[in-house]
Amino acid sequence: MRTIITITREFGAGGGEIGRKLAEALKIPFYDKAIILTAAKQSQLDVESLRKWDERVPKAFGFGQSLFDFYGQPLDEQLFAAQKQAIVNLAEQGSCVLVGRNADYILKEYDHVCNVFIYAGFDWRVNRMSGKMPELTRSKVAMETKAVDKARRKYCEFYTGREWGKTDSFDLCLNSERLGIDRCVSVIIHALKYSE
Amino acid sequence: MRTIITITREFGAGGGEIGRKLAEALKIPFYDKAIILTAAKQSQLDVESLRKWDERVPKAFGFGQSLFDFYGQPLDEQLFAAQKQAIVNLAEQGSCVLVGRNADYILKEYDHVCNVFIYAGFDWRVNRMSGKMPELTRSKVAMETKAVDKARRKYCEFYTGREWGKTDSFDLCLNSERLGIDRCVSVIIHALKYSE
Numbered sequence: 001m002r003t004i005i006t007i008t009r010e011f012g013a014g015g016g017e018i019g020r021k022l023a024e025a026l027k028i029p030f031y032d033k034a035i036i037l038t039a040a041k042q043s044q045l046d047v048e049s050l051r052k053w054d055e056r057v058p059k060a061f062g063f064g065q066s067l068f069d070f071y072g073q074p075l076d077e078q079l080f081a082a083q084k085q086a087i088v089n090l091a092e093q094g095s096c097v098l099v100g101r102n103a104d105y106i107l108k109e110y111d112h113v114c115n116v117f118i119y120a121g122f123d124w125r126v127n128r129m130s131g132k133m134p135e136l137t138r139s140k141v142a143m144e145t146k147a148v149d150k151a152r153r154k155y156c157e158f159y160t161g162r163e164w165g166k167t168d169s170f171d172l173c174l175n176s177e178r179l180g181i182d183r184c185v186s187v188i189i190h191a192l193k194y195s196e
Numbered sequence: 197m198r199t200i201i202t203i204t205r206e207f208g209a210g211g212g213e214i215g216r217k218l219a220e221a222l223k224i225p226f227y228d229k230a231i232i233l234t235a236a237k238q239s240q241l242d243v244e245s246l247r248k249w250d251e252r253v254p255k256a257f258g259f260g261q262s263l264f265d266f267y268g269q270p271l272d273e274q275l276f277a278a279q280k281q282a283i284v285n286l287a288e289q290g291s292c293v294l295v296g297r298n299a300d301y302i303l304k305e306y307d308h309v310c311n312v313f314i315y316a317g318f319d320w321r322v323n324r325m326s327g328k329m330p331e332l333t334r335s336k337v338a339m340e341t342k343a344v345d346k347a348r349r350k351y352c353e354f355y356t357g358r359e360w361g362k363t364d365s366f367d368l369c370l371n372s373e374r375l376g377i378d379r380c381v382s383v384i385i386h387a388l389k390y391s392e
Contacts, residue, residue, distance in 0.1 A: 117363065117369075119363050119364070121364075165363060167313065167315050167361060167363060167369050167371070168315070168317075170369070170371060171370075171371050171374040171375060172368065172369065172370050172371065172375065172383070173313075173363050173366070173368065173369035173370075174367075174368050174369075175363070175366060175367050175368065178367040179367060179368065179387060183387065186386070187368070187383060187386055187387050190382070190383055190386040191375060191379065191383050
């Protein structure tokens, strides 16, 4: 049976790692930033523009003429449309794990989609990311964590009208600090298996 | 190993049923309204007062002299203190499932506590409760569902200062509409087992 798992995650909570391990265990493809490349290939947009605005809302959206490209369409709308199409195409190909980029919202009319939210306490997330980025001070990592969360929240609310991280959008929400990364993977697999 | 499972739930989402089945499967005691009886036995309060204010904040709290009993303490503070003590006593006795009454907050300093939130779409919850209460019209059940959710939300925010149903407070949050009642039970057991 086709299974699409979307993972929405707080920065540093390990959603990417959980997604990768899940895809490995289920032997299905894993997509996070790769969605961008797929979107770029399928559209006229260049990879660098997509990278720059990935999961962000342009600050001056709607106010700056510079945001309109030569097609007369705001860049980010075009980007969102390209990413949306890429996500739909990937989901149509078969089972996969999709991380971020509002995939839960984009695929909301699809069957066999399991939407997961991964979250954890702020301090735990900062500690975890500090371990991965020893070149940065802890306070720099804390600032970055807040900034990324804020960008993802705005990105979600801007494009979906939904409040980011609210339980309603998800089948299950797991606290990776309390359960641990591997147990999150195992709990998701168990939740999926039972339904087959 | 001692395991305390607290369940916070939206009205009609099946949190009580999940809790009962979980307790049965794990062969441990289940407490929901029984917490009130324990509290009453351990305090000077009568069961009827406790039942009346169970999971509610008195409307006129702080403004009505009538809310003060002959000890000069507002009734609901005394009630909350009695319930809190009852929950601590039950948790001290050994493994159990506790439903509602902010048990997650009351036991927040305890080890081996797994906090679960059970939620579901509003229409699904109303349909489910309508099936259980055939004597009521659907719109009456819908009104009651909203009222109980609102009372629980206020009760939680009044006593804990936490936003009700926000993921932060929980180890895992399960959508009973999407997963089904039995799968929720199974997922919680799986999440617990893995940690032993």
